[in-house]
Structure formats: C-alpha cells, structure tokens
Amino acid sequence: MSDKSREAEVQPEPAPQQTARPEAGEEPSRWGQAARDIVGGSAMISVLSVIIALAVGAVLIAWTDERVQETAAYFFARPGDTFAAIWEAVAGAYSALFQGSVYNFRREGFAAGIRPLTETLTFATPLIAAGLGVGVAFRVGMFNIGGRGQMLVAAAAAGWVGFALELPAVLHVAVAVLAGMVAGAIWGGIAGLLKARTGAHEVITTIMLNFVALYFVAYLLRTPGALQAPGSNNPKTPPMQETAILPDLLGPNYNLHFGFILVIAATVFVWWLMNRSSLGFQFRAVGENPHAARVAGMPVKMIYVYAMLFAGGFAGLAGVNQVLGTVTTGFGQGIDAGIGFDAITVALLGRSRPWGIFAAGILFGAFKAGGFSMQAAEGVPVDIVVVVQSLIVLFIAAPPLVRAIFRLPTPGAAPRRTLTPKEVAAK
Amino acid sequence: MKLEIRGITKRFGALVANDHIDLVVEPGEIHALLGENGAGKSTLMNVLYGLYRADEGDILLDDVPQHFSGPGDAMAAGIGMVHQHFMLIPVFTVAENVMLGHEPTKAGGRLDLPTARAKVREISERFGFDIDPDALVEDLPVGVQQRVEIIKALSRDAKVLVFDEPTAVLTPQETDELIEIMRQLKAAGTSIVFITHKLREVRAIADRITVIRLGKVVGEASPTASNVELASLMVGRAVELTVDKGASVPGGPALVVEDLSVINPRGDVVVKNVSFDVCAGEVLVIAGVQGNGQTELTEALLGLQERVTGRITLDGKPLTGRSVRQILDAGVGFVPEDRTEDGIVAEFTIAENLMLDRSTAAPFVKAGNLQLDYRDQFAREKVTEFDIRTQGIDTHAGRLSGGNQQKVVLARELSRDLRMFVAAQPTRGLDVGSIEVVHSRIIETRDSGIPVIVISTELDEVTALADRILVMYRGGIIGIVPGDTSRDVLGLMMAGEAPAGTGAAA
Numbered sequence: 001m002s003d004k005s006r007e008a009e010v011q012p013e014p015a016p017q018q019t020a021r022p023e024a025g026e027e028p029s030r031w032g033q034a035a036r037d038i039v040g041g042s043a044m045i046s047v048l049s050v051i052i053a054l055a056v057g058a059v060l061i062a063w064t065d066e067r068v069q070e071t072a073a074y075f076f077a078r079p080g081d082t083f084a085a086i087w088e089a090v091a092g093a094y095s096a097l098f099q100g101s102v103y104n105f106r107r108e109g110f111a112a113g114i115r116p117l118t119e120t121l122t123f124a125t126p127l128i129a130a131g132l133g134v135g136v137a138f139r140v141g142m143f144n145i146g147g148r149g150q151m152l153v154a155a156a157a158a159g160w161v162g163f164a165l166e167l168p169a170v171l172h173v174a175v176a177v178l179a180g181m182v183a184g185a186i187w188g189g190i191a192g193l194l195k196a197r198t199g200a201h202e203v204i205t206t207i208m209l210n211f212v213a214l215y216f217v218a219y220l221l222r223t224p225g226a227l228q229a230p231g232s233n234n235p236k237t238p239p240m241q242e243t244a245i246l247p248d249l250l251g252p253n254y255n256l257h258f259g260f261i262l263v264i265a266a267t268v269f270v271w272w273l274m275n276r277s278s279l280g281f282q283f284r285a286v287g288e289n290p291h292a293a294r295v296a297g298m299p300v301k302m303i304y305v306y307a308m309l310f311a312g313g314f315a316g317l318a319g320v321n322q323v324l325g326t327v328t329t330g331f332g333q334g335i336d337a338g339i340g341f342d343a344i345t346v347a348l349l350g351r352s353r354p355w356g357i358f359a360a361g362i363l364f365g366a367f368k369a370g371g372f373s374m375q376a377a378e379g380v381p382v383d384i385v386v387v388v389q390s391l392i393v394l395f396i397a398a399p400p401l402v403r404a405i406f407r408l409p410t411p412g413a414a415p416r417r418t419l420t421p422k423e424v425a426a427k
Numbered sequence: 428m429k430l431e432i433r434g435i436t437k438r439f440g441a442l443v444a445n446d447h448i449d450l451v452v453e454p455g456e457i458h459a460l461l462g463e464n465g466a467g468k469s470t471l472m473n474v475l476y477g478l479y480r481a482d483e484g485d486i487l488l489d490d491v492p493q494h495f496s497g498p499g500d501a502m503a504a505g506i507g508m509v510h511q512h513f514m515l516i517p518v519f520t521v522a523e524n525v526m527l528g529h530e531p532t533k534a535g536g537r538l539d540l541p542t543a544r545a546k547v548r549e550i551s552e553r554f555g556f557d558i559d560p561d562a563l564v565e566d567l568p569v570g571v572q573q574r575v576e577i578i579k580a581l582s583r584d585a586k587v588l589v590f591d592e593p594t595a596v597l598t599p600q601e602t603d604e605l606i607e608i609m610r611q612l613k614a615a616g617t618s619i620v621f622i623t624h625k626l627r628e629v630r631a632i633a634d635r636i637t638v639i640r641l642g643k644v645v646g647e648a649s650p651t652a653s654n655v656e657l658a659s660l661m662v663g664r665a666v667e668l669t670v671d672k673g674a675s676v677p678g679g680p681a682l683v684v685e686d687l688s689v690i691n692p693r694g695d696v697v698v699k700n701v702s703f704d705v706c707a708g709e710v711l712v713i714a715g716v717q718g719n720g721q722t723e724l725t726e727a728l729l730g731l732q733e734r735v736t737g738r739i740t741l742d743g744k745p746l747t748g749r750s751v752r753q754i755l756d757a758g759v760g761f762v763p764e765d766r767t768e769d770g771i772v773a774e775f776t777i778a779e780n781l782m783l784d785r786s787t788a789a790p791f792v793k794a795g796n797l798q799l800d801y802r803d804q805f806a807r808e809k810v811t812e813f814d815i816r817t818q819g820i821d822t823h824a825g826r827l828s829g830g831n832q833q834k835v836v837l838a839r840e841l842s843r844d845l846r847m848f849v850a851a852q853p854t855r856g857l858d859v860g861s862i863e864v865v866h867s868r869i870i871e872t873r874d875s876g877i878p879v880i881v882i883s884t885e886l887d888e889v890t891a892l893a894d895r896i897l898v899m900y901r902g903g904i905i906g907i908v909p910g911d912t913s914r915d916v917l918g919l920m921m922a923g924e925a926p927a928g929t930g931a932a933a
Contacts, residue, residue: 276796276797278792278795278796279795281779281782282786284775285783288773288774289768289772289773289774291765291768291769292769292770292771292772293783294751295729295731295751295769295770295784296751296755296783297752297754297755297756298752298786299750299752
C-alpha cells in the first residue's frame with residue numbers, strides 16, 4: 001500500500017479540524033458567549049456604568065442648555081459665568097429628576113412629598129416583571145426579544161377577562177392575572193418550542209412573534225365582539241370592571257397598585273427558582289454549557305421550552321399590570337409602552353439576577369417618573385433620559401471600557417488568554 | 428540559524444508563566460522542549476513567535492537581538508511554527524493556504540496563484556511530499572495537513588521551525604514519517620524546536636532535551652536518558668509509568684453490542700455494524716486514530732447520538748432508544764472525551780459540578796428543592812477522597828487545572844451506583860501525576876467487578892490499561908486482540924491492516 005493511499009484511508013472524516021482539536025472543541029455560538037458575558041458581568045460594572053452614563057448625561061445637559069451656550073460665547077472673558085451656568089443646568093436637571101422620582105421637597109407634608117417615589121414604583125412594576133422574563137431567558141442562554149408580543153397577548157387575555165367576564169371580586173382579578181400570565185407563557189413557549197423542535201433561533205422567532213402579536217391584537221381591537229368597546233369605532237377596549245382591577249396599595253391618591261406586590265412575589269419566586277430549585281439548576285447548567293448539560297442527562301430542548309414558558313409568563317405579568325393596574329380605562333395596541341424592550345436593558349443592568357433586576361427596574365422606573373418632571377421643571381428634553389438609559393447598556397456591554405475609565409484590574413483576563421498559566425495557577 | 432533565548436520572563440498578573448528561561452538551539456539541531464501540560468512551553472513559544480511580548484529577556488537570532496511585535500516580524504526573521512491546532516483554512520486549497528498572509532500579486536493586485544503553486548511543488552519535491560497544490564485542505568488527511576503547515580513555514584524561508592505537539596493527532600506510522608521529515612529538515616540546516624510531552628519521541632529524535640517545569644528550566648538531558656529519568660525531571664518526583672494492575676477476573680458478558688450503526692447529522696455512516704461485548708471486571712480499550720468512529724460509538728452507548736440502529740444491552744436490559752437520563756439511571760458512568768465542553772460546567776462551582784448529572788432526584792433534590800447542605804457535605808468528602816486540589820468547594824470548576832477537573836468528573840461518575848463505566852480519552856491533556864490517579868481509579872473500578880470501556884488514542888494508555896483491545900478503523904472494528912498485543916501490530920491495525928490470525932470484523 002502506498003503512503004498516500006494509506007493516509008487517505010486513515011482519516012475518513014472530511015472535517016479533520018474538528019476531530020483534531022480535542023481541547024478547543026466546538027466553538028461556542030456568538031450569542032451564547034454574549035449571553036454568558038452579560039450574565040457573568042460584575043455588579044460593580046453595573047453600578048459604574050450608571051455613574052458614567054449620568055456623567056455623560058450631565059455633559060449633554062450642559063451642552064444643550066441655552067444659558068450655557070450664551071455664557072460660553074464670552075468664556076475667556078468670564079469663565080466663571082459658564083461654570084455657574086453648567087452647574088445650574090446639571091444640578092437643576094438632576095435635582096428635578098430626583099424630585100420627580102423620589103421625594104418632592106416643594107410639596108407640603110410627607111404624604112405629598114413622597115408621591116414621586118410611589119410613581120417610580122408604579123413605573124417600575126411592569127419593568128421588573130418583564131425584566132424577570134428577559135433575565136430568566138438570559139440565564140438559560142436565550143435572548144428573549146419577544147417581551148412586547150408576550151405583553152400584548154397577556155394584556156389582551158387579561159383585559160378580555162377583565163371587562164367581559166362577570167366574576168366575584170377577588171376571584172375575578174385572580175383569574176384575569178392568571179389568564180394574562182398563561183397567555184404570555186404560551187406566546188413565549190411557542191418560541192421555545194420552535195427552538196427545541198426545529199432549531200429556529202429565538203431572537204428571530206421572538207421578534208417575529210412580536211409582530212404577529214401586535215397585528216393580532218390590533219385585529220381584535222378593531223373587531224366588535226372581540227376586544228373592541230361596543231358602540232365605538234376606536235381600536236380600544238372597554239374599561240375594566242371594578243372587580244378585575246388590581247387594588248390600590250396606598251389609597252386613591254397614589255397610583256401604586258397591588259401589581260407591585262405581585263412583582264415582589266415574582267422576584268422572590270425567580271430567586272427560589274434559579275438558586276434553590278432543581279429546575280433552576282438545570283436552567284443554569286443549560287445556559288452555561290448546553291453540551292455538558294446534555295451529557296449529564298438533562299433534557300436540554302425541553303429546558304428551552306420551560307424557560308421560555310417562564311419568560312413569557314413574567315413578561316405577561318407586565319402586560320397584566322398595564323391593563324389591570326396602570327391603564328384600567330381600556331387600552332389600545334400601544335399598551336406595551338415599549339416596556340418589552342426596556343426590559344432587556346433592565347435585565348442587562350440587573351445582570352439577570354432577580355434582585356438585580358428588581359433594583360434596575362426601580363432605577364428605570366425612577367428615570368421614567370423623573371424624566372417628565374425634569375422636562376417640565378427645567379426644560380431639559382426627556383430624551384436625555386433615554387440617552388442615559390442607552391449609555392448604561394452601552395457601558396455594560398463594554399466592561400473593558402468601564403474598567404479602563406476607573407482603572408480597575410481585569411479579573412481573570414490573564415488565565416483566559418492561554419491554557420498554560422491557568423493550569424499553573426490552579427496548582 | 429542559531430536561536431538563543433536569554434532570560435525570558437513572562438508574567439500574567441501575579442502568575443509567572445516563564446521564569447528566566449534560557450535556551451540555545453544550534454543550527455541543524457533538534458532541540459526538544461519537554462514538559463507537562465501547563466509547564467509553560469506554549470507560552471515560551473508564543474513569546475518566540477511574537478504572539479506575546481516578554482516582560483524580560485531577549486531573543487537572539489545569530490546573536491542579533493530581535494524585537495517581535497507580532498507573528499509577522501517573527502516570520503520575517505525566519506521563525507516558522509507548526510501549530511498543534513493547524514492554522515489552515517479548510518475551504519482553501521493548499522496553494523492558497525501556503526500563500527496566506529504574504530500573497531504574491533501581479534499588477535493590479537491580482538493574486539498570483541501560479542507562483543504559489545510552483546512554490547508548493549518545489550518544496551514538496553525537496554522533501555519528497557506528494558501534495559497537490561490545488562487540493563482543498565479539508566479533503567486532506569490530518570498527517571498531510573500537517574505537511575501543508577510545514578510547507579507554509581518553509582515557504583517563508585524559515586530557518587528555525589517550531590513544532591508544537593505535532594504528534595498528538597497522528598498515527599504511530601505518521602509519527603514515524605514526521606520524524607523522518609524532521610531529520611531531513613535538520614540535514615538541510617534548519618534548527619528545530621520540538622515541543623512535546625511524549626518521552627518516546629523525544630528520545631527517538633532529539634539532539635538535546637530541555638525540561639521545563641512550572642515555568643522554569645529544571646534541567647537538560649541527553650537523548651540517552653531513560654524514560655523514568657526524563658519523567659521524574661518533568662514531574663519533579665519519581666513517577667510510576669506503568670499501571671500497577673493484577674490480572675482481570677472477568678465475569679460474564681455485561682454489555683452486549685450487536686450490529687450497531689451510527690449515522691451522523693450529515694448522513695454519513697460513521698459507525699458500521701459493530702458488534703462486541705464487555706465482561707464484568709475487565710477493561711476493554713477501544714483504540715484507533717482520532718476520528719474513526721470511536722467518539723460516535725461512545726456517544727451511541729450513552730444515548731447521545733440521534734440515529735442509531737442495532738442493539739445495546741446492559742445486563743440483559745436494552746439501552747438503545749433510551750434517553751441519556753435513563754441510561755445514566757441504568758448505572759452507566761461516563762467520562763466524556765472533551766472534558767471542558769461536555770464534562771463540566773466551567774462557571775459552576777465544584778460542588779455544583781459534582782451533582783451535575785444527579786440534579787433531578789434524591790439525595791441532591793427533594794420535592795424540587797436543591798439539598799444544599801447535602802451537596803456541600805458530599806462535595807467536601809469527594810474533594811478529600813479524590814484529592815482535588817482546590818481552595819474550596821465553591822471554586823469554579825473552570826479555574827481548576829485539567830487534572831483536577833478530570834478528578835471532579837471521575838468523582839461524580841464513580842460515586843454513583845455503577846453497572847458500567849465508560850471513559851473516553853480519560854487522560855488527554857493531563858500531567859503525569861494526574862494520569863497515575865486516573866489510571867489507578869479505572870483499574871480499581873474494574874477490580875470491583877464493573878465492566879469498563881476506555882476509549883484512547885494513546886498507545887501507551889491502551890497497552891497500560893487494556894485487558895482486551897478493540898481497534899476501530901473507518902467506523903468498523905478491524906479486530907479485537909488481547910491486551911498484551913505488541914505496539915507494532917496495534918499501529919498497523921490502527922492504519923487499517925487486519926492482524927494475521929484474527930478475522931477482521933469490519
């Protein structure tokens with residue numbers, strides 16, 4: 001047998017690179033790696049990202065402030081004027097943000113002063129719920145971009161139960177909440193099932209399901225006998241019945257409703273699920289390393305479905321909060337209010353940990369509540385808040401940038417570059 | 428060209444990967460760099476190749492100090508590298524791969540392929556390679572791909588060639604051919620640095636041997652040194668190179684595989700009509716060159732392959748058509764081939780990894796709740812029992828050395844109630860010390876009356892562990908031979924030649 005023919009037979013696999021790389025193994029998918037990076041980021045990075053974003057926001061506020069622009073014209077003659085103007089603009093804007101979101105000192109008495117904080121919590125409620133939906137999926141290595149669709153179908157289901165059914169007081173709201181969460185779960189579960197059965201990527205399917213949900217709900221809203229209010233031509237539902245509305249927590253003077261308690265319960269549940277339950281252990285194992293999870297006998301595909309059911313359920317809770325708590329006078333197709341997408345940011349900032357998401361949701365709730373008062377009081381465009389939110393995500397997505405700004409050490413960087421020092425280190 | 432490395436120090440944070448390493452390679456010399464995995468060999472070579480910048484020290488070529496800021500500089504200076512993991516683009520032809528990075532161009536920036544082809548032919552002829560410059564790299568066998576790497580380095584007039592663990596993927600015969608090529612290169616005046624941890628090859632070809640341990644040069648040796656001397660230099664203590672095992676006391680057949688075929692997702696039949704059995708209390712080693720169906724066969728045993736025909740029974744109960752969970756529950760312990768990918772979850776703690784395949788039932792889970800106290804107690808016991816070197820059970824498994832990761836996997840699998848134990852490439856990439864531990868655990872398992880299957884491509888391991896050896900070739904069984912079969916016969920079988928006297932089952 002000649003040299004060549006023998007060698008040609010020794011290697012029957014036409015993809016020898018794969019088999020020739022025992023250590024490297026299969027390249028992790030880019031999305032999977034990104035998910036791991038996001039989940040693995042440190043809390044410090046999150047906090048610092050917020051600080052840098054607020055600093056950049058301050059620059060933008062100063063830059064766009066008319067008074068600053070005026071004084072900058074004679075900066076070299078009297079620089080003090082410019083600095084004073086910058087200080088006034090930034091301090092004014094951020095103090096308005098604070099007073100609009102935490103405590104308003106201009107109001108008389110504690111009860112009125114604290115109202116902004118309750119507004120913050122009200123805004124935070126659906127953000128936290130949807131954030132949990134995105135976060136659970138992240139932990140399983142999936143990007144749930146479908147918060148919007150899951151919220152919409154949940155809102156439709158909960159809303160229909162809320163205005164169309166006649167049920168006793170407590171039962172009615174419970175059934176409505178449940179109906180919404182189940183609808184959201186099913187909508188999320190579809191994406192999970194598609195991934196498990198066909199390998200369709202959840203980023204694509206959840207985005208597409210957003211459109212399906214949007215136009216489906218829009219259709220229902222225009223169809224008399226479905227969601228449309230009787231005798232109306234507007235694509236809007238009738239108001240919710242009293243029995244289906246989530247009760248106010250602090251009386252009629254405040255918007256904060258029982259949904260906030262549900263969201264706290266959901267956060268506790270997610271903590272238990274991810275850290276203490278068998279299912280959560282499998283969720284995390286699949287999220288970190290689906291190959292090892294499969295070899296360890298975990299039903300990886302079913303885990304994807306379960307995870308998306310939970311994710312959709314929590315996003316659904318956000319939709320329920322909107323229709324049964326915040327906007328109880330009937331809703332249109334804009335009821336999701338972009339929360340499904342903000343939730344991604346919330347989950348990122350909260351590093352997909354339940355209490356991190358809770359805190360991040362409250363911060364974003366504060367931005368929402370305070371952003372309006374900032375605009376009203378100081379004339380600072382509310383868009384600044386959106387820019388600050390976006391910058392937070394940007395900085396979280398680029399931990400090396402944050403570390404460079406604050407001169408933090410790079411944790412674990414050296415061992416990651418090569419196998420050699422890692423092994424020496426562990427000895 | 429004479430290569431001199433003077434006092435090279437490379438730190439990663441607090442860790443010193445190379446500590447004042449000195450090395451001189453004379454022209455026309457084959458200098459072996461011997462050391463365990465993680466000793467710092469690859470780091471040193473990456474410094475030499477310009478991939479890392481040394482914190483201290485100099486690299487001199489013909490007594491001229493060099494300053495490399497990247498592999499391009501190193502190549503220009505005459506250093507070539509044949510990487511362990513080939514740096515070739517599978518969908519490009521040989522000629523295209525060889526010219527990659529310094530493409531000859533004609534007017535207008537058009538590629539000058541004929542020149543590249545001519546260059547490939549010229550170098551092939553010089554060394555007696557038979558390589559078609561227009562063949563796609565992905566169609567070539569591994570041994571030939573390696574030659575493409577060599578041609579690539581030589582086409583840039585490399586005077587110093589670094590071979591990084593070149594024999595890891597080769598059959599014994601291909602290894603012999605590679606050694607012959609290295610001799611030719613040496614005769615042509617090329618200086619060669621040969622990185623390896625295989626003692627046999629070092630002694631076969633090296634002119635001088637430098638042993639590195641924990642980032643430091645711990646000694647020089649001549650090729651006449653014995654294996655035991657070299658191994659103890661590498662490890663820093665006396666080592667047992669042979670596995671201390673008594674004769675096996677095989678019981679009746681426990682695992683019976685009949686007519687098993689596996690079809691991969693691309694539709695190729697990668698395991699063809701394989702039948703064999705394994706007795707209780709014996710070690711069957713499945714040998715063969717990487718990529719001849721062993722991986723797929725192993726996965727089929729564990730229920731990890733989707734398209735499987737034939738029958739697998741363990742103690743009379745069928746395993747085919749069962750889920751991985753059910754097969755694990757039937758008492759099959761499994762050490763996967765790719766430890767970091769399939770064996771552990773790097774971001775999980777040691778304690779979590781130790782319960783990875785028992786995450787649904789008692790004692791680790793009760794009523795859906797993780798039993799954290801039990802888990803931690805279990806982990807502490809196993810860390811002691813298996814001598815897992817770690818700061819604590821909460822250390823992430825990814826931060827452990829390969830040997831300690833493998834001990835975690837072994838501890839997890841051997842702690843279950845086993846009816847069968849399957850270990851795929853159990854010592855791949857491990858240091859000599861860990862290999863000893865793994866081997867003795869495997870033999871202990873055998874001696875407790877459990878059927879054991881070991882899949883290995885390393886002849887040393889095959890002969891050390893096997894009671895019987897099954898050699899696979901192109902998806903079939905080329906023969907099943909006794910454990911004391913000579914290496915030459917095994918080598919030929921791995922290359923597809925059925926041994927005389929045994930009927931080829933393929």
